[in-house]
Amino acid sequence: xxxxxxxNRMLNAKRIVFKFGTNILRNDDGDISLSRVYSxxxxxxxxxxxxxxxxxxxxGAVGLGAKKLGVDSDTSMSVKQACAAxxxxxxMSIYENGFDKYGITTAQILLTEEDFTQRIKYLSLHDxxxxxxxxxxxxxxxxxxxxxxxxxxxxxxxxxxxxxxxDKLSALVASELDADLLVxxxxxxxxxxxxxxxxPNAKIIPVVTEVTADIEKYAQNASxxxxxxxxxxxxxxRVVTRSGGTAIIANGKTPHIISRxxxxxxxxxxxxxxxxxxNKKRWIAYATNITGQxxxxxxxxxxxxxxxxxxxxxxxxxxxxxxxRGDIVSIIDxxxxxxxxxxxxxxxxxxxxxxxxHSDNILQILGYKNYDALVTRDNIALL
Numbered sequence: 492x493x494x495x496x497x498x499n500r501m502l503n504a505k506r507i508v509f510k511f512g513t514n515i516l517r518n519d520d521g522d523i524s525l526s527r528v529y530s531x532x533x534x535x536x537x538x539x540x541x542x543x544x545x546x547x548x549x550x551g552a553v554g555l556g557a558k559k560l561g562v563d564s565d566t567s568m569s570v571k572q573a574c575a576a577x578x579x580x581x582x583m584s585i586y587e588n589g590f591d592k593y594g595i596t597t598a599q600i601l602l603t604e605e606d607f608t609q610r611i612k613y614l615s616l617h618d619x620x621x622x623x624x625x626x627x628x629x630x631x632x633x634x635x636x637x638x639x640x641x642x643x644x645x646x647x648x649x650x651x652x653x654x655x656x657x658d659k660l661s662a663l664v665a666s667e668l669d670a671d672l673l674v675x676x677x678x679x680x681x682x683x684x685x686x687x688x689x690x691p692n693a694k695i696i697p698v699v700t701e702v703t704a705d706i707e708k709y710a711q712n713a714s715x716x717x718x719x720x721x722x723x724x725x726x727x728x729r730v731v732t733r734s735g736g737t738a739i740i741a742n743g744k745t746p747h748i749i750s751r752x753x754x755x756x757x758x759x760x761x762x763x764x765x766x767x768x769x770n771k772k773r774w775i776a777y778a779t780n781i782t783g784q785x786x787x788x789x790x791x792x793x794x795x796x797x798x799x800x801x802x803x804x805x806x807x808x809x810x811x812x813x814x815x816r817g818d819i820v821s822i823i824d825x826x827x828x829x830x831x832x833x834x835x836x837x838x839x840x841x842x843x844x845x846x847x848x849h850s851d852n853i854l855q856i857l858g859y860k861n862y863d864a865l866v867t868r869d870n871i872a873l874l
Contacts, residue, residue: 500737504672506544510661512677515743516551521558532589534749548632548661552578598628601635607778662727666734673731676743681760702729728762730777735767776872783812783820801864807846833866
């Protein structure tokens with residue numbers, strides 16, 4: 492597909508998720524940049540009035556709350572959560588008042604990891620968001636930092652939260668809602684072939700057809716004031732493009748960036764869709780907390796990758812973590828690389844008893860038998 496076709500996919504997008512980063516919502520003094528935010532509101536309102544479906548994922552609550560309280564939000568988790576509670580009121584008030592000027596009703600949704608990890612909650616969220624959109628509202632979503640449990644990843648080595656920043660959250664929302672386009676606005680122009688702050692000759696990459704290991708090498712650390720960085724943005728791009736959507740990273744500090752993007756100005760870096768995972772496999776691959784790890788031998792890896800097989804106990808060499816039946820676990824190869832995720836058919840303690848064994852021996856060892864496989868092929872998502 493040529494460059495213009497990628498742009499056309501963006502311009503013709505019906506359902507669009509915008510992600511606004513912390514650093515573009517604030518000015519250099521740490522206060523809310525009202526002129527910039529109202530510019531976003533104006534341009535987003537125009538798109539909605541033209542028949543598009545708009546969803547906003549916004550950062551900024553913690554930073555605004557810290558400024559208002561006069562504290563450092565990095566002091567402790569409880570201080571960060573307090574800042575989020577104060578800043579969220581201020582942030583939502585600005586969005587609500589701004590969109591109200593254009594006759595657009597907003598809806599606030601605060602999410603935690605559990606809203607994605609628990610399948611029932613995930614499906615309920617899907618229905619709620621679609622209902623809000625069908626009613627003509629504009630959902631405004633943020634991570635619920637006041638009650639977020641991201642600190643849980645300190646409790647066990649194998650535990651991994653499904654998102655800890657709004658870059659990933661925006662991608663999960665776009666994936667769950669089958670959005671045509673995710674627009675990530677930050678304080679960078681896009682993806683460069685080198686660090687533009689250190690190399691004045693660095694060039695922007697206009698289109699990325701797939702987020703490969705070579706592309707990931709261009710990622711830089713988080714900018715001051717935000718929790719994301721190019722690495723988290725590339726992870727978000729992978730989620731969206733594997734879910735059948737298009738994505739773009741652009742500089743939110745560029746005046747009227749939204750209207751300029753949709754007037755076909757050549758700004759930012761576009762990420763092209765690479766496949767369209769089934770909804771359940773998207774959930775397994777990206778939208779759930781990881782509670783354990785299954786290490787497999789080369790034969791098992793080959794069977795999963797080349798034959799679309801289930802993961803049998805005879806191919807598993809080691810179990811890490813503490814998981815229950817129905818939890819999502821990582822599948823790790825002999826070199827320590829995660830290459831798949833899947834839903835466990837047995838709890839951790841029973842898995843440890845039957846790994847390396849033939850499936851015919853499961854009943855004798857455990858006294859019961861749910862499945863021949865530790866993870867059934869329909870519940871495996873390759874990464």
